[in-house]
Amino acid sequence: MKLSESKLLDALIAQAKLSKKHTEKQQKIVEAAIQIFAEKGYANTSTSEIAKVAGVAEGTIFRHYGTKDNLLLSVILPFFKETFPVMAEEVFIEIASNVESFEEFLKAFLKNRIAFFLENKAIARVVVKELIYNEELKKDLLPFLSENFLSRVHKVADYFIERGEFIDIPAERIVKMVITFVGGFLVSRLVFLPDYTVTDEEIDDAVRLVISGIGKKDDGTE
Amino acid sequence: MKLSESKLLDALIAQAKLSKKHTEKQQKIVEAAIQIFAEKGYANTSTSEIAKVAGVAEGTIFRHYGTKDNLLLSVILPFFKETFPVMAEEVFIEIASNVESFEEFLKAFLKNRIAFFLENKAIARVVVKELIYNEELKKDLLPFLSENFLSRVHKVADYFIERGEFIDIPAERIVKMVITFVGGFLVSRLVFLPDYTVTDEEIDDAVRLVISGIGKKDDGTE
DNA sequence: TCGTATTGTGAGTGAATACTCACTTATTTT
DNA sequence: AAAATAAGTGAGTATTCACTCACAATACGA
Structure with missing residues (x-):
């Protein structure tokens, strides 16, 4: 619930290793999430709204990302993966x-x-x-x-x-x-x-x- | 719901004019709200938690402040009233x-x-x-x-x-x-x-x- | 073509949330 | 002291939320 348990860097490393294959729907979900999170903030954004904007069922979000927190990480981590090498x-x-x-x-x-x-x-x-x-x-x-x-x-x-x-x-x-x-x-x-x-x-x-x-x-x- | 309707400055002026008398409970509520808002952010703070920390019934918050947004304003506005004169x-x-x-x-x-x-x-x-x-x-x-x-x-x-x-x-x-x-x-x-x-x-x-x-x-x- | 795994679905769930209201208690006014 | 007003209460409500799950569609190798 709090994004607190998982150390960020562990997550970064873990995710870097298993370089996921994105489906079309996953791409849509991440794009929608970025857009709405940026606009209204994470806490004020509901998963149902993300689903609606992305044009997928709400369940699809949880199929791929498990939790809302994890979706946030999936949005943030690639940014850091690009930021830190530079x-x-x-x-x-x-x-x-x-x-x-x-x-x-x-x-x-x-x-x-x-x-x-x-x-x-x-x-x-x-x-x-x-x-x-x-x-x-x-x-x-x-x-x-x-x-x-x-x-x-x-x-x-x-x-x-x-x-x-x-x-x-x-x-x-x-x-x-x-x-x-x-x-x-x-x-x-x-x-x-x-x-x-x-x-x-x-x-x-x-x-x-x-x-x-x-x-x-x-x-x-x- | 969004703090959006009310122009901030109108609220400032309005509030400045009717210099409220604070009851003891109101003081406790505002103190608790400041503390928890600062810690976890407005969106992540529930009125029930504020009530618990302040040691009052949840209804008391709404008796005095009407909405959660209005409570936030009541926390923020005095800060500006002190900030701007300086x-x-x-x-x-x-x-x-x-x-x-x-x-x-x-x-x-x-x-x-x-x-x-x-x-x-x-x-x-x-x-x-x-x-x-x-x-x-x-x-x-x-x-x-x-x-x-x-x-x-x-x-x-x-x-x-x-x-x-x-x-x-x-x-x-x-x-x-x-x-x-x-x-x-x-x-x-x-x-x-x-x-x-x-x-x-x-x-x-x-x-x-x-x-x-x-x-x-x-x-x-x- | 079949079998299996993956991806996608959306109605459903319990918990949490902001807010209400009928009521009691305290304070002020007359 | 009686009446009137204000402050305080907490159980109750409608809604929203993140998340589940049984099932359907699709992909895909054999």
């Missing part, structure tokens, strides 16, 4: 080494992630909403995110710190603040402003401000 | 004029708001969650927020722009980015990291980074 260490390193400065890295990374999120806007919204709503999912996912994502940002930051690109403050603070800004940027534009389209110019703008700050640089006072 | 123009101006720089202004403002949000952590969480989940509430509230909050930040920014404190980019961008960061800061720390306590040092840190950026400056500032 956040893999090699990819980070590759972007970082193909780029002259941290500014360029941030731009490239943000553009890449925003494009992906815009392509999968509905699922992204489902995930963020559930992440905020569902304490259990959050407890499962946040440690995983910080282990993977955070540590990789950290590594990249270290790389540019060594090259003397940053002001002289601890890497932890830089990482923390960059993540806060990037997270705030993504969440505000994808969740709070649902019909917003992020332009490349805006990304350039945002990154430039993170790097340069908004204060004037020529006076030496603090 | 965001009133005079207060903004006062903070701005008692302060030497935009950096100091931001610090003062953030410390003030974070203190308030920490004091009302549970309600803040309910509001943010519902804001994300409830499209209708969002449609009601976001325009109001942008009219009030955004325009005031804009005014303050203009003030400091005139004093030549910022790099030479349009005020809109500055405002947008500052709000993105401040919003991301608040949401990430209050909603995603529920047990997080924000220290003054961290606020100083964050603001300094917004002002100065993370890039190294040529002229050896700071």
Whole structure:
């Protein structure tokens, strides 16, 4: 009932292994679920409504997914399977080494992630909403995110710190603040402003401000 | 059923006018509702549970609040009644004029708001969650927020722009980015990291980074 | 073509839910 | 103190919900 028992990652691994074959009806069910979950949220969506929109009998949902919670997982997990590989260490390193400065890295990374999120806007919204709503999912996912994502940002930051690109403050603070800004940027534009389209110019703008700050640089006072 | 019909602000004004007298039981009900809404979300909370936690009969809830939606409003509205006066123009101006720089202004403002949000952590969480989940509430509230909050930040920014404190980019961008960061800061720390306590040092840190950026400056500032 | 497994169905089920109402208890007004 | 109003109660109600199950249709290898 609560999505709480099953550790998210176990589910991810389990599902990854037995790469299911989707029937036509299953596809319809998942599409309908994504659409309605994104619109009204998981808790406010009934399985009967999903069935109606998908054009299948309600029983068919339970034949394939067993429970409503499991259907949510089946919607969310493929999103993560696509999300995390891009956040893999090699990819980070590759972007970082193909780029002259941290500014360029941030731009490239943000553009890449925003494009992906815009392509999968509905699922992204489902995930963020559930992440905020569902304490259990959050407890499962946040440690995983910080282990993977955070540590990789950290590594990249270290790389540019060594090259003397940053002001002289601890890497932890830089990482923390960059993540806060990037997270705030993504969440505000994808969740709070649902019909917003992020332009490349805006990304350039945002990154430039993170790097340069908004204060004037020529006076030496603090 | 959907909180959708009633315009939020109408409700705010209406409620403000007839400053209800709270009975002891009403107080208990609201306290219980805040606590459980914050924990599990509005949609996942039943009125019977609220009644049980509050130690009243379920009927008592409906005697006073009529519907569950209305109870949610009765929880949320006082929060806004406390939030918005602080965001009133005079207060903004006062903070701005008692302060030497935009950096100091931001610090003062953030410390003030974070203190308030920490004091009302549970309600803040309910509001943010519902804001994300409830499209209708969002449609009601976001325009109001942008009219009030955004325009005031804009005014303050203009003030400091005139004093030549910022790099030479349009005020809109500055405002947008500052709000993105401040919003991301608040949401990430209050909603995603529920047990997080924000220290003054961290606020100083964050603001300094917004002002100065993370890039190294040529002229050896700071 | 038959047998078996998989996929699909929708009426049915018990539990839960928001809300009602006839009633009792407490408070205020006269 | 009597009457009137408001606060509080909890069993009851209609509806919705996630989920089941006996059965039907389809796919598919032998």
